[in-house]
Structures are given as structure tokens and as C-alpha cells.
Amino acid sequence: MIVYGDHKRSESAQQLQEATIELAQNLGRMSRGIKRHVALVELFVSVSELVRGLADAEFKARGVDTNSPSRQRGARLLVELAAEVAESWRSGFAVCGGIDPRLLQMLAALDCEAEILTGSAEGYAHYALYPESYLGAAQESGLDANTCVIGIRGIGLGLAAMVAAALGAPAPISLRPVGHPFRRHVEADPRLIAVWRNEPSARFAVVDEGPGLSGSSIHAVVTWLRELGIETGRIHLFPSHSGEPGAEASQDIRETWMRCRKHVAMTFERTFPESSRIPTLRDWVAEAVGRPEVRLTEISGGAWRTFHYAGEKLWPPSARGTERRKFLASAGQDRWHVKFVGLGETGPRKTRVAKMLHQAGLGPQVVGLCHGFLVERWTDGTTMDQLPLPRQRLVAELTRYLAWRATYLRTREPGASLPALGQMAVHNVSEALGENQAAGLRTWLSKQAPAHVPERVEIDGRLHPWEFLVGSDGTLVKTDAVDHCRGHDLIGCQPIEWDIAGACAEYGLSQSEAATLIGGMRDHVDAGLIGYFEPCYLAFQLGLWSMAAQSESGAEKARLAKMANRYKAGLTRFLAETEA
Numbered sequence: 001m002i003v004y005g006d007h008k009r010s011e012s013a014q015q016l017q018e019a020t021i022e023l024a025q026n027l028g029r030m031s032r033g034i035k036r037h038v039a040l041v042e043l044f045v046s047v048s049e050l051v052r053g054l055a056d057a058e059f060k061a062r063g064v065d066t067n068s069p070s071r072q073r074g075a076r077l078l079v080e081l082a083a084e085v086a087e088s089w090r091s092g093f094a095v096c097g098g099i100d101p102r103l104l105q106m107l108a109a110l111d112c113e114a115e116i117l118t119g120s121a122e123g124y125a126h127y128a129l130y131p132e133s134y135l136g137a138a139q140e141s142g143l144d145a146n147t148c149v150i151g152i153r154g155i156g157l158g159l160a161a162m163v164a165a166a167l168g169a170p171a172p173i174s175l176r177p178v179g180h181p182f183r184r185h186v187e188a189d190p191r192l193i194a195v196w197r198n199e200p201s202a203r204f205a206v207v208d209e210g211p212g213l214s215g216s217s218i219h220a221v222v223t224w225l226r227e228l229g230i231e232t233g234r235i236h237l238f239p240s241h242s243g244e245p246g247a248e249a250s251q252d253i254r255e256t257w258m259r260c261r262k263h264v265a266m267t268f269e270r271t272f273p274e275s276s277r278i279p280t281l282r283d284w285v286a287e288a289v290g291r292p293e294v295r296l297t298e299i300s301g302g303a304w305r306t307f308h309y310a311g312e313k314l315w316p317p318s319a320r321g322t323e324r325r326k327f328l329a330s331a332g333q334d335r336w337h338v339k340f341v342g343l344g345e346t347g348p349r350k351t352r353v354a355k356m357l358h359q360a361g362l363g364p365q366v367v368g369l370c371h372g373f374l375v376e377r378w379t380d381g382t383t384m385d386q387l388p389l390p391r392q393r394l395v396a397e398l399t400r401y402l403a404w405r406a407t408y409l410r411t412r413e414p415g416a417s418l419p420a421l422g423q424m425a426v427h428n429v430s431e432a433l434g435e436n437q438a439a440g441l442r443t444w445l446s447k448q449a450p451a452h453v454p455e456r457v458e459i460d461g462r463l464h465p466w467e468f469l470v471g472s473d474g475t476l477v478k479t480d481a482v483d484h485c486r487g488h489d490l491i492g493c494q495p496i497e498w499d500i501a502g503a504c505a506e507y508g509l510s511q512s513e514a515a516t517l518i519g520g521m522r523d524h525v526d527a528g529l530i531g532y533f534e535p536c537y538l539a540f541q542l543g544l545w546s547m548a549a550q551s552e553s554g555a556e557k558a559r560l561a562k563m564a565n566r567y568k569a570g571l572t573r574f575l576a577e578t579e580a
Contacts, residue, residue: 546560
């Protein structure tokens with residue numbers, strides 16, 4: 001099934017350079033504490049993205065990875081910044097003031113004339129992966145300065161700088177594995193590791209956030225090293241989790257994974273442990289809400305359902321493997337929802353949207369942003385799957401919500417193109433219903449594709465009834481409303497017609513109800529585009545819940561499979577109607 005995607009956008013490297021210089025200068029006006037540390041990590045993440053983009057642009061021009069002078073300058077800058085982050089982290093955020101002025105000079109000296117592709121790193125944006133975690137992994141690895149550190153671009157380059165800084169090793173080199181996602185390979189100049197190859201005591205550290213579905217990126221780098229004569233015993237892996245490569249991993253990849261030594265990046269709890277002098281998430285939240293006695297209860301991985309449902313039999317499905325980290329914070333009778341929304345620019349951007357939603361009466365009150373975690377007032381209420389609204393009010397509430405998003409959340413952020421959505425739909429239908437049905441859908445889509453695609457918005461993407469809470473006073477609040485257009489999936493930002501198609505599918509809106517919804521939008525809505533999106537939406541949801549079911553067992557697997565079958569049945573009906 002096709003579910004995941006990667007949305008890149010073209011930006012001016014010079015503009016990004018200017019923005020990072022401004023971030024660096026702002027640090028000089030900040031006092032010690034968590035806020036300065038957050039700003040420092042944001043600077044590190046932003047510079048990592050800039051240096052990665054410049055390296056990728058050079059790779060595209062040359063067709064091979066090299067250790068050019070510009071690459072070396074960027075890598076040295078990242079290691080120096082990583083050392084600043086390490087000093088702040090180890091001190092318990094006690095460092096104040098600006099960074100070393102020399103780093104500003106190094107940043108300004110980067111050659112930034114090119115246009116580069118940028119995009120949020122998955123670990124920083126979705127999975128509560130903190131660069132500080134790699135400092136701890138490196139410190140416990142037993143490696144020393146005689147280590148060739150290799151970062152896998154994208155996020156791996158910055159993480160490799162963290163490892164190098166912790167080890168006192170030279171600035172890392174970086175590689176961009178290319179080719180089929182499940183069978184990647186490396187195109188690189190062997191001279192990248194020339195100084196290390198014939199030094200028997202030297203070790204090689206391969207750094208990335210994986211492994212993912214296949215683990216092929218890490219495997220590609222290990223294979224390249226082996227081909228250059230590096231024994232497996234000298235190769236050390238720095239992954240972000242202790243699990244094995246996913247379902248798409250070949251036997252060769254699995255053997256590589258088993259044979260290499262691994263130093264897993266610390267979990268969030270070990271990176272900011274309660275037993276150390278480093279302030280923890282509880283401390284960050286306590287400062288934000290002004291309650292020193294605050295307690296945290298983790299509600300990730302579907303555990304949030306215990307607070308909204310009387311029993312497990314009533315639970316909706318949860319794609320637990322892709323849920324963001326979240327906690328319930330409490331102090332006395334007061335409660336707050338604490339959810340990971342992203343490091344770097346991602347977190348502040350989502351926080352702004354969350355504040356706008358609250359001001360419009362559509363979302364919970366925002367308290368603050370704590371190093372990647374959004375803190376909101378806990379919303380008491382009954383999920384709409386347990387307390388359905390009368391149909392007329394349901395349509396009115398959906399109209400109000402979607403009209404607001406279409407008006408106030410317009411964006412130039414990328415999302416999947418119509419052809420890409422169509423290809424996803426055809427592929428997923430082929431897997432679920434067979435090639436004959438897929439061929440029929442392919443033909444239908446080819447005749448329906450609109451000539452013009454309206455302006456994109458930050459869509460909601462998840463309009464399932466359990467995503468809405470009905471308060472005791474009857475007010476409706478949309479939960480989880482800032483993430484899905486920036487998720488690790490194919491869809492991204494789309495015209496509001498995507499959400500309208502989703503509302504029609506989730507609530508079985510009749511033609512008259514759909515017409516009422518469309519008529520209540522403030523701007524023109526393309527009914528033809530809604531029609532095009534309908535099978536695409538169903539096929540995406542089918543893939544999403546099917547893949548989630550593959551990694552589960554027991555009652556959760558049954559819930560997920562039931563959800564997938566619902567969309568499969570919807571596609572079957574849709575295709576039957578197109579043939580009639």
C-alpha cells in the first residue's frame with residue numbers, strides 16, 4: 001500500500017542563511033534557561049537543514065558525494081554548534097548569552113547562492129527525536145576521537161555532528177543513498193574515507209534516524225564501506241530506536257543489522273532523566289502552567305482512549321506506531337494536554353495554528369510550547385462517535401469548521417499532486433481489489449482530473465467522529481487539528497475539497513447534505529475536484545489502516561482491520577457506481 005510521502009520545497013539558500021543568522025543573533029539577548037536552550041536547538045536544526053540542502057545541491061550537480069571544501073566548512077560549523085548544544089544540555093540549561101562570534105562568521109561564510117530543497121526532518125517533526133539524544137549515545141559507545149563519523153542525509157548529517165562533538169572526532173562526512181527506497185546504494189568518492197581506510201584502530205560510525213520500512217539507507221552505507229575494505233567489526237551504527245528494520249527489509253539487510261554493533265540514541269526519558277540536574281519535561285510544563293506540583297501521565301499509543309471511553313470495547317482504532325508522544329499533565333483539579341508537535345520551525349508554526357483555532361472557538365486553549373511539546377488546556381467532553389449530533393447540526397458544524405480552515409489556513413506548502421494521488425489510489429485498489437478494478441479506476445480518474453487545482457490549505461485530514469469532543473454545554477471542539485497536513489504521509493496540504501470529500505466519506509453525507517456543506521463555504525468550491533478526491537481519500541485511508549493493522553495483534557489489530565474493511569467496502573461501492 002502507498003501511504004507515506006516526503007514533501008520538499010525549493011527555497012533560497014541565502015534567505016535561509018539570513019534567517020539562521022538572525023536566530024543566532026537573538027541568542028545574545030537571552031538569559032539562561034529552557035527557552036534559550038530551545039532557541040539554540042532551533043538554530044542547530046535550521047543550520048543542519050541549510051547545510052544538508054547545500055550538500056544535496058552539490059551532489060545533484062556532480063552526481064557523486066565528495067568531501068569538497070564547502071562540505072567541510074558546513075560540517076565543521078555543525079560540529080561547533082553541536083558542541084554549544086552539548087554545553088547547554090550538560091549544564092542543565094545554565095548557559096546564557098550568545099554563541100561564539102566565530103560561528104556567526106562561519107555561518108555567514110557559507111556559499112548560499114543556490115536554490116535548495118528543504119523539508120522538515122521526520123524525527124524532529126513527528127517522532128520526538130531530540131539531537132541531544134545522540135550526545136548520550138555517543139558518550140556511552142566506547143568510541144573515541146579516532147572515529148570516522150558518517151551522517152546519512154537528511155537528518156543524519158546533523159545527528160552525526162552531535163556524535164562527532166561528543167567523541168571529539170573530526171567533522172563528519174555525509175552521504176545521500178539513492179535509488180529505489182527499499183534498495184538504495186551509495187555514489188561517493190572513495191577518497192572521502194582515505195585517511196581512515198588503512199588505520200586499523202580507526203572506527204566508522206554510521207548515523208541516521210532509521211531504520212525505517214526497509215533499513216536500506218543504513219545498509220547502503222555499510223555495503224559501500226565493505227566494498228572499500230572496511231571490516232564489519234569496525235563499523236558502528238547509531239540508529240534512533242532498538243527495533244529491527246521494517247517489513248520491506250531484505251534478508252541481506254537484516255543480516256547487516258545483526259552483525260554491526262549498534263548504539264541506540266537514548267529515549268526521551270533518558271535524554272532528560274528525572275534523576276539528573278537537566279530539567280525534565282515535567283519541569284518545562286510546570287514552568288509553562290505555573291504549577292510546580294504538576295504530574296505527567298503518558299497517554300501515547302492509544303492510551304488517551306482510557307480517558308474518553310468507559311471500556312475497551314468502545315475504543316476506536318489507533319495507529320499506535322505513528323501516534324505522536326503525548327501526556328496528561330495534572331495539578332489538583334487542573335489538567336493539560338501535552339503533545340509533541342516538532343522541533344525547529346515546525347513546533348512554533350503548529351502552535352500559531354492552535355492559537356488561531358482556539359480564538360475561533362474551534363480548539364482548546366493554548367498554554368505554551370515547551371521544547372517541541374505543545375501544552376493545551378485539557379478538554380472534557382464526549383467523543384462524537386459516542387454522542388452523535390443531529391444531522392442538521394452536524395452538517396452546520398462541519399461547514400463552519402471547514403470554511404474557517406479554507407479562509408484562514410491558506411498556504412504555499414507542498415502536498416501530493418493530483419497525478420500522485422491518482423497513482424496512490426490505483427496502486428492501493430490494485431492490492432486490495434485486484435488489477436481489473438484498478439484499471440477501471442485508472443480510466444475513470446484520467447477522465448475526471450481537473451485542469452486547474454485551487455489554492456492549497458492546511459487541511460485537517462482526519463475528520464473521524466472520535467476526533468471531535470462534545471462538551472457538557474454542547475460546544476464542539478476539534479482535537480488533533482494541527483498535525484495531519486504535515487504528517488509523514490503522502491497527502492500534505494491540499495485544496496479544501498480534500499476535507500470536504502473526507503467529510504462526505506466519514507459521515508455518509510447525502511447529496512443534499514453535501515450541497516449544504518458546499519454552499520456554506522465562503523469561496524467557490526470545485527465539485528469536480530471533490531469527486532476526483534473521493535476515491536483517492538478512500539484509498540489512502542484503506543492503506544493507512546491496513547498498514548497499521550499489519551504491525552498489531554489481538555483486539556487492536558481487529559479494530560484496525562475493521563476500519564480498513566470499511567474503506568475497502570466504500571471503494572467497492574464507488575467503483576460499482578462508476579460502472580453503472
